[in-house]
Amino acid sequence: MSTPLFDPGLQPERTALAWRRTALAIGVGSLIALRVLPEAPGSLVWLTPAVLGLMFAGWLWWRADRRYRVTTRVLIERGDHAALPGGALPAALLGFVVAAGLLALGVVIAVALGR
Numbered sequence: 001m002s003t004p005l006f007d008p009g010l011q012p013e014r015t016a017l018a019w020r021r022t023a024l025a026i027g028v029g030s031l032i033a034l035r036v037l038p039e040a041p042g043s044l045v046w047l048t049p050a051v052l053g054l055m056f057a058g059w060l061w062w063r064a065d066r067r068y069r070v071t072t073r074v075l076i077e078r079g080d081h082a083a084l085p086g087g088a089l090p091a092a093l094l095g096f097v098v099a100a101g102l103l104a105l106g107v108v109i110a111v112a113l114g115r
Contacts, residue, residue: 012071019064022093027057037107049103056096063089 030053037046067085
């Protein structure tokens, strides 16, 4: 038996799909980082952003799925919009994007200085 739908427009499902696309984009971007970032001989420093990005993408996928299940359950059982999940997931994504941007700036500066 399938879960009843709260919204005929499937808004929670569309939101969950958007979070999955975001996690997938971060994962693919992290894999591309392995190819694009300069290589330092004998150093794993350049692998760190890609590994952290892949880990964050997996975590984001997991949290987005959990958020979808909680949202759907709350809306079906109680219909209480005040009990919906908060903004922790968007805040985590914001933190990741800011950190990735600062890291990218550091890489550009390091390559420009020849280090």
